[in-house]
Amino acid sequence: xxxxxxxxxxxxxxxxxxxxxxxxxxxxxxxxxxxYRQFPKQSLMLMATSNEGSKATYEQGxxxxxxxxxxxxLTLSTLTVTSAHPxxxxxxxxxxxxxxxLNTEAFFxxxxxxxxx
Amino acid sequence: xxxxxQNSEALNIQEGKTATLTCNYTNYSPAYLQWYRQDPGRxxxxxxxxxxxxxxxxxxxLKVTFDTTLKQSLFHITAxxxxxxxxxxxxxxxxxxxxxxxxxxxxxxx
Numbered sequence: 165x166x167x168x169x170x171x172x173x174x175x176x177x178x179x180x181x182x183x184x185x186x187x188x189x190x191x192x193x194x195x196x197x198x199x200y201r202q203f204p205k206q207s208l209m210l211m212a213t214s215n216e217g218s219k220a221t222y223e224q225g226x227x228x229x230x231x232x233x234x235x236x237x238l239t240l241s242t243l244t245v246t247s248a249h250p251x252x253x254x255x256x257x258x259x260x261x262x263x264x265x266l267n268t269e270a271f272f273x274x275x276x277x278x279x280x281x
Numbered sequence: 282x283x284x285x286x287q288n289s290e291a292l293n294i295q296e297g298k299t300a301t302l303t304c305n306y307t308n309y310s311p312a313y314l315q316w317y318r319q320d321p322g323r324x325x326x327x328x329x330x331x332x333x334x335x336x337x338x339x340x341x342x343l344k345v346t347f348d349t350t351l352k353q354s355l356f357h358i359t360a361x362x363x364x365x366x367x368x369x370x371x372x373x374x375x376x377x378x379x380x381x382x383x384x385x386x387x388x389x390x391x
Contacts (some may be wrong), residue, residue: 165327168324170324196377198378198379205383206383207285207370207381207382207383207384208325208370208381210375210378210379210380213376213377213378255322257324257325259324259379261377266312266313266374266377267312267313267330267332268330269315269327269330270315270325270327270372270379271327272324272325272326273324274323274324275322275323275324277322
């Protein structure tokens, strides 16, 4: 199956600093990628849809100036958590679908565990 | 608002038995429904997709049913094994993105 690689797997940062998370599609091109956040024992919550070459679409309640998304190529999307605070500590996961269409499976990165201290 | 509900309580079963997990949804009219497996600290992995006009779909020891009248899907694992222990997520399309239920944690004991 298709491979989506996410880096880093975990990161610890100080409050007020910024953290960048990378999501790469290794063997397919992804014009659209998705960023999710998951708190312990909770569902994956869609944060934003990342579109290659254009602005990301953010879900209601997600601050676009805090969670900066860049999708500069067909194989790479990045999520930058700016001025991170302890409440931003969570598990961030990216996803892409190799084939266009609603009847297609999604592939996920390994996830990034962010801890803000 | 759209909701996907899965039994949040963990399901504990004995090895060899059949596990049955439930997914109910409201305010969706899905053409497709998907099931994923998630292990702790990992991203979800796709298991099965079922279409609205399919009542049942099978893949090895897995079986999924889809009842659009009841707005429910059932996910079965037959002859369960300890390696099946994980959280199982139900997912529906919201536009091109997927929305997920909270998942049901399955523990299969020897």
